[in-house]
Amino acid sequence: MQQRYMHGYMQLRDTGHPWQFVVSGFDSTFSGQDGWCTVIRSDHTTERVRIDARDRINIAGRWYGRRNWMH
Numbered sequence: 001m002q003q004r005y006m007h008g009y010m011q012l013r014d015t016g017h018p019w020q021f022v023v024s025g026f027d028s029t030f031s032g033q034d035g036w037c038t039v040i041r042s043d044h045t046t047e048r049v050r051i052d053a054r055d056r057i058n059i060a061g062r063w064y065g066r067r068n069w070m071h
Contacts, residue, residue: 005042007060012070021059021069031055039069 004011004019011019022040027048029035037051039059050058055066 008042009047009059010040010042010044018067020067021057021064023057023069023071026051026071 013019025038027036036048038046056063
């Protein structure tokens with residue numbers, strides 16, 4: 001497992017796989033609804049970020065699809 005930091009957030013990946021932000025939790029909305037999730041930052045704290053109805057998270061003003069985050 002490799003680790004790096006992008007835009008102040010932790011990312012992990014297995015060799016040969018895409019980098020993924022680490023989502024540690026979700027609000028009470030269901031998949032398919034806009035809401036919030038919690039992402040691990042580079043200093044190991046967490047921050048709430050938007051997640052949309054298409055399961056994309058918003059990091060530093062850019063939307064990242066399901067391929068680019070893990071829970």
